[in-house]
Amino acid sequence: MSDPTPAAAMRGAVDLSALRDRGTDPAAPAAATATSLVFDATDDTFAQVLELSRTVPVVVDLWAEWCGPCKQLSPVIEKVVTELAGRVVLAKVDVDANPQLAQGFRAQSIPMVVALLAGQPVPLFTGAVPEQQVRDVFDQLLQLAAQHGVTGTVPVEQPADADEPEARPVVPPLHQEAFDAIEAGDYARATAAYEKALSEDPRDEDAAAGLGQVRLLARVAGADLQTARAAAAAAPGDIDAQLLVADLDVAGGHVDDAFERLLDLFAASADDARVAVRTHLLELFSLVGDADPRVIRSRGRLASLLF
Structure with a gap:
């Protein structure tokens, strides 16, 4: 504060x-x-x-x-x-x-x-x-x-079974290692933990989601949104600059803005650059969730640009 x-x-x-x-x-x-x-x-x-x-x-x-x-x-x-x-x-x-x-x-x-x-x-x-x-x-x-005189409290009632220990969900060791690493700001160690979890169980959806999230955190770590936006505006064809702003937008909750930026970039790019843009866009789709209406809408536009 x-x-x-x-x-x-x-x-x-x-x-x-x-x-x-x-x-x-x-x-x-x-x-x-x-x-x-x-x-x-x-x-x-x-x-x-x-x-x-x-x-x-x-x-x-x-x-x-x-x-x-x-x-x-x-x-x-x-x-x-x-x-x-x-x-x-x-x-x-x-x-x-x-x-x-x-x-x-x-x-x-x-x-x-x-x-x-x-x-x-x-x-x-x-x-x-x-x-x-x-x-x-x-x-x-x-x-x-x-x-400032805001000193009120609200009543708290103890449940009837308050003496019984609360059952806590068991977090797999590699997931816990990833959580601890993220808390410490060690994204490389968190990435390695999630990758190992996926190698042991490729169907581990939580590990897959966590891996996407920690990769995003690693990409935006230390980046300043205003500086990134200025750099992207100054160089519309700079793929890396545009990808960074899209990552920052997703991290900040501006998902539609991120998708529109990358779809516009995909439409304006040459074939060799399109691969990197499409790959990044698909990773962000997976991170937000395939059932999300914004993803569904953006997938539709991507398909129209491809075909």
Whole structure:
């Protein structure tokens, strides 16, 4: 959190005004309860989330189904929120299903985590971060909330079988190795772990998806979106420059923009360059998911360009 004052924390970076005066959805939580420490927030219900933040700090997790780092970070955030026992609640926002919220928060890359205090946004972090860093940032958030009088809590009821140990899903060793490597920023080791998992079981869909995600992370690591866009605009025929912007767009949730860029590039390229563009496009299709409407639509255009 770079600014200690919530009202100024993201001035000029976030515009939630269009969501403040929306009608409320009767299905949305008017206040957090023991069963809603973690809940989904939408474009239509966000006004209630803003109101809730006047009582208790609200952490907003902006994520997407196709986002590998989101799947690593979200369980960590949920765990820490649960352990805080009602002092913080978590609102999860699917950026694909809620474009107005994604635009309001200007989510150029995800996962993106923001807090709301008294209706004002406070930046927390972007990208998958280690659990200890999540805890440290949440401690700072609670201190900031106390300074501004947002000190409410929500009731937390223990389930009847609270004494029984919770069954945790078993993560295959190579998958766990990949998760640990990604958390450490060691994408080469994560790639090797997923590749080994696939060599042992070529039908391991989770390993295949993870491999695509970690390759994307490796390609965009250290890249600056504005610099990449400027370079691509200055050299429309530079294949590598265009591929990098497409990767950054997918990583940031701008999937349609990425696909359109590469399809336009494919249409304008000579035959020898088309192979690299098509291969990259197919990899991004697989990463987003074959059933995704954006993939289906873009596959149709690619087929028309091929034939």
